[in-house]
Amino acid sequence: MKIGLERLSSLKKLKVLDLSGNHDIDNDIIPSLKTLTSLKILDLSDTSLNGNFPISEFAALKNLEVLDLSYCYFNGTFEIQGFETGSILTKLKILNLGHNRFDESVITSLSILSSLTNLDLSNNPMSGPFPAQACKSLSRLKRLENINLSYHNFNKSIISCLSTLPSLKILDLSYSTSLGSSFPFQEFHDLPDLEVLLLRDNDFSGTLPIEAFASFRHLEVLDLNGNNFVGSIPSAIHALSSLRALSLANNYHGSLPDHGFSELKNLHELDLSHNRLHGTLPQCVFSFSSFSNHSKLEVILFSSDSEEFVVETEEPTDWIPMFQLQILELSNCNMNMPKGQVVPGFLLHQHKLRELHLPHNSLEGHFPSWFFKNNTNLDVLNLRNNSFGSMPLYRNANIWKSHNR
Numbered sequence: 001m002k003i004g005l006e007r008l009s010s011l012k013k014l015k016v017l018d019l020s021g022n023h024d025i026d027n028d029i030i031p032s033l034k035t036l037t038s039l040k041i042l043d044l045s046d047t048s049l050n051g052n053f054p055i056s057e058f059a060a061l062k063n064l065e066v067l068d069l070s071y072c073y074f075n076g077t078f079e080i081q082g083f084e085t086g087s088i089l090t091k092l093k094i095l096n097l098g099h100n101r102f103d104e105s106v107i108t109s110l111s112i113l114s115s116l117t118n119l120d121l122s123n124n125p126m127s128g129p130f131p132a133q134a135c136k137s138l139s140r141l142k143r144l145e146n147i148n149l150s151y152h153n154f155n156k157s158i159i160s161c162l163s164t165l166p167s168l169k170i171l172d173l174s175y176s177t178s179l180g181s182s183f184p185f186q187e188f189h190d191l192p193d194l195e196v197l198l199l200r201d202n203d204f205s206g207t208l209p210i211e212a213f214a215s216f217r218h219l220e221v222l223d224l225n226g227n228n229f230v231g232s233i234p235s236a237i238h239a240l241s242s243l244r245a246l247s248l249a250n251n252y253h254g255s256l257p258d259h260g261f262s263e264l265k266n267l268h269e270l271d272l273s274h275n276r277l278h279g280t281l282p283q284c285v286f287s288f289s290s291f292s293n294h295s296k297l298e299v300i301l302f303s304s305d306s307e308e309f310v311v312e313t314e315e316p317t318d319w320i321p322m323f324q325l326q327i328l329e330l331s332n333c334n335m336n337m338p339k340g341q342v343v344p345g346f347l348l349h350q351h352k353l354r355e356l357h358l359p360h361n362s363l364e365g366h367f368p369s370w371f372f373k374n375n376t377n378l379d380v381l382n383l384r385n386n387s388f389g390s391m392p393l394y395r396n397a398n399i400w401k402s403h404n405r
Contacts, residue, residue, distance in 0.1 A: 075101035078109035111137035127153035139164035163190035185212035303331035
């Protein structure tokens with residue numbers, strides 16, 4: 001792949017260059033890029049670039065807006081001697097440095113890139129208290145809207161530092177197990193304008209305090225999948241009225257609130273799968289009729305790891321939903337249906353399903369043919385471990401029906 005790369009320098013009008021995945025490319029390519037002054041997008045991810053990143057070599061790329069250097073072998077920091085804030089790569093908005101070997105000192109170097117709106121530093125060996133100098137440097141990125149710091153080992157002091165970013169809307173701190181065992185709700189109070197918060201697999205434990213939701217008035221996406229919360233999901237979750245997507249999967253050993261989810265009228269996706277919840281699901285919480293006026297719902301994932309849990313799908317009788325689901329999972333649920341009814345009645349009114357998962361529910365009878373007529377775009381049908389008899393022929397779907405009798 002190295003042969004001919006020197007000819008790149010003649011492509012004066014080139015705006016997009018993608019060399020990702022070419023493992024023969026190393027630092028020798030950098031001099032060939034300096035003359036490509038029209039470049040707006042440059043992708044060098046998953047190559048053999050290594051060492052300290054010579055950012056000065058890119059000073060001539062005055063129109064560059066997107067730079068992807070993920071999955072390389074960079075370490076240490078950027079070489080920024082002689083450059084002041086806002087004097088280099090002045091149009092760069094998106095920088096991906098994920099999956100390299102940078103330590104926390106790289107953050108200090110990034111302060112010269114004052115136009116950044118999106119920054120990915122995921123899966124770099126960063127740990128410990130967030131350095132004061134790095135915090136000061138980060139605060140200079142006034143336009144930064146999206147930062148990915150997943151797979152790091154900073155403690156919760158990093159959250160307070162992020163509050164100095166006035167434009168921050170999207171924050172990913174997933175797979176960061178050094179933030180502490182308790183949910184750091186006090187630190188998040190200083191980030192009231194967040195729209196997306198991703199905290200998957202952080203080993204949080206204990207109860208999720210009501211105060212955790214007091215500040216998130218603009219939050220649209222909240223992912224707490226894969227933590228270790230216990231007790232009731234707080235009813236104060238209803239305060240997150242802007243939520244479009246909520247995942248509390250793989251978490252709870254406890255109960256649902258007396259109210260909360262039914263008031264989240266902007267929800268598109270709700271994932272409560274693989275929790276050990278107990279008790280009967282009351283109508284005002286997760287009973288599907290309580291979602292009858294939720295016209296935006298497209299995805300509901302619910303699978304119980306507890307045999308004690310009951311899901312109500314039929315009360316009140318003949319209720320009709322306003323939503324049209326694309327994906328529905330009800331796995332290992334004790335569905336409270338009248339004798340002789342094979343599937344939840346509200347499915348009769350669904351016409352856009354692409355995936356339906358109803359495994360491990362002890363459902364009995366003949367699966368209704370009307371379901372296939374109503375959902376012609378169905379791709380996946382999972383009916384494992386039920387007692388369905390013969391199935392109507394439907395060619396378009398991947399049908400899983402093992403262990404049906």
